[in-house]
Amino acid sequence: MRILVFANTPAHVHLYRHAVDRLDAAGHDVLVLTREYACTTDLLEFFGLPYRRYGTHETHAPSKPELARELGEQFGRIGWESRRFDPDVVFGRGPYAALAGTVTRTPTVLVLDDEPGDFNHTVSRPFADCILSPDVTRRDLGDDHYTFEGFKECAYLHPDVFEADRAIHEYLAIDPDGPYVLVRFNAMDALHDAGIEGFSQAQRRDLLEHLSEHATVFVSDESGTMDFNDLPARPYDLHPALIHDAMAGADLLVADTGTMVNEAGLLGTPALRFQGTDDHEYGEFAELERAGLAEQFDDYTAVRDRAVDLLTTDAAAGKRWQQRRAKYVGDLVNLTDLIVAVAEAGGELEGLESDVREALQPRTPVQ
Structure with missing residues (x-):
């Protein structure tokens, strides 16, 4: 055929x-x-x-x-x-x-x-x-x-088709036991993103500053235009084909775009989505929230504080997410x-x- x-x-x-x-x-x-x-x-x-x-x-x-x-x-x-x-x-x-x-x-x-x-x-x-x-x-x-x-x-x-590369810390040039966070910023240039706003420039800086106090922060910027010279974060610069391995090894993912939140949740990585001005209801997010594999917020301060909380006071979060994934994803x-x-x-x-x-x-x- x-x-x-x-x-x-x-x-x-x-x-x-x-x-x-x-x-x-x-x-x-x-x-x-x-x-x-x-x-x-x-x-x-x-x-x-x-x-x-x-x-x-x-x-x-x-x-x-x-x-x-x-x-x-x-x-x-x-x-x-x-x-x-x-x-x-x-x-x-x-x-x-x-x-x-x-x-x-x-x-x-x-x-x-x-x-x-x-x-x-x-x-x-x-x-x-x-x-x-x-x-x-x-x-x-x-x-x-x-x-x-x-x-x-x-x-x-x-699980039948994905197995994470356990050498991802080495590829990222960080300590094998060092915590790291992936942050994804949406370019908001697709047809379905018309009229929607995610993190503002001020919110991006504030988020990175707060997260960097507790972990190494890697940023995947869809637009490719961010200037990292005075930001406490590093660009995610591995080959894009390794992004799911990086997600699987991360302690946390924060994003204002949907796909990577879905992906992180299905990998058992704590995943937070900032909705910004997007007031659409998505069945996937609702289901992942029900399964305890993702959380979404329409208030910037709330998502920032939850991210910091997961890194600082909720030491069992990663294990809890992995247990939920094992229970939920294999049956899909x-x-x-x-x-x-x-x-x-x-x-x-x-x-x-x-x-x-x-x-x-x-x-x-x-x-």
């Missing part, structure tokens, strides 16, 4: 990378279409995935004219590359995958999370033959919407298995083996 996969962000690379490897090993012809954005192509190169670029997306919020021009150019390239590859099934999300499936008249599978309903979903839903999302999804996306027990991050962080669906099965069935769920089919349920709204 010929399988076309869209990886528009670093998170999408991780979502599909194990599936692409397995499908390729099984003799299928797989192509990843991607754009130059943050470290997306760096990850594709690192993991040796077959890809072609269809465009570039800068890590700053584009103006409306810039966005329109960018999308026009990218859609033209996507149409050309898709017809050239001539896939039997398309995987992705948003208008990118919808366009590829439409111009090639190919079954299209969207693998989504519980982001708020927006332009991406409005445009792509009518063109999808199958929509897969976590069972905590709050939206109803129609008759072809099926859910699985887990998170999209289970494609690469499920290995999403890579599911993606591979759906791909080999050509996006037709009726063609799935019965045990795989049982892992998918028609969408049941979360109350």
